Amino acid sequence: MSARPGLSACIITLNEADRIDDCLDSLAFCDEIVVVDSGSTDGTRERAVAKGARVIERAFDGYRSQKDFAVKAAAHDWVLCLDADERVTPRLSESIERARATGFADCAGYRFARLSDYFGAPLRHGNAYPDRVMRLFDRRRGGWRGGREIHEHASVDGRVATLDGDLQHLSYRSMSDQLARLERYARMMAEHMHANGRRASIANIVVNPFWRFFRGYVLRLGFLDGWRGLVYAYVKTNYVRQKFIKLWLLGRGGRI
Structure with missing residues (x-):
């Protein structure tokens, strides 16, 4: 030993x-x-x-x-x-x-x-x-x-x-805490991806959030966690949408 x-x-x-x-x-x-x-x-x-x-x-x-x-x-x-x-x-x-x-x-x-x-x-x-x-x-x-x-x-x-x-x-003190944190994380991730040459398309804005919700809530049985599972899946889906919208704007010279 x-x-x-x-x-x-x-x-x-x-x-x-x-x-x-x-x-x-x-x-x-x-x-x-x-x-x-x-x-x-x-x-x-x-x-x-x-x-x-x-x-x-x-x-x-x-x-x-x-x-x-x-x-x-x-x-x-x-x-x-x-x-x-x-x-x-x-x-x-x-x-x-x-x-x-x-x-x-x-x-x-x-x-x-x-x-x-x-x-x-x-x-x-x-x-x-x-x-x-x-x-x-x-x-x-x-x-x-x-x-x-x-x-x-x-x-x-x-x-x-x-x-x-x-x-x-x-994880979160309140819903406001979660939303504020995820908005900050979405901005930071978009900036990181943009700095490394990544660009977003309209497909990313539409498809990626849908896949995140479907994978977590349906395929991985998130619905078994009741209303908490639904809220969690929806909020995380919105995070993915925010991230790619911000990245899409950065690629077109927009401010986020």
Whole structure:
């Protein structure tokens, strides 16, 4: 059996005082918690310090860059990356600890399902679940790569295994919060795609949103989540439509 590696938890924050405590509590099994804060004014930093986290202040220059900075600031090579609105469930923490007891075997990273709470109940179907994410990895073999700052994801060179248990995601504080966030993400994605030479057509504006809805709500059984599944599918469909409309306008010199 290999030696039990140290494990650092890495979180980026901005005004998360109402959610940071539960997030940090779920990471009590880690050897270190690093919080990179980008100017909170609601007491987030103070609450994180009170929970034993090491807090670093850094101006925000993109989601990927901020997370990459947090990973590089960690004391240990094995890192577990969370957002402030996520919590490690007991079953997932047990799975992580079992893997750690083996020295993380021959893996470079681990993925697990993310279960989103949507207005009071979890979404267990559609595009929302299992939504597997790779958040536990050896930073010597990967990390938050690439130039895209929105919808960022980590990758590694080596084997990636799947762990049992869910990462709980308390996705949105309200419908207004969701709509505002998705509008911002649509703008950022359109700008990124445009900068990389991508252009949109009328077909993208019409077909891509339809396919997103049909795939999630029908093929992936999103309708089994009741009215929440319908609202989630519709709002996400509108995000895809916004993204391609903005990209279409950028390609014609328009302002978004």
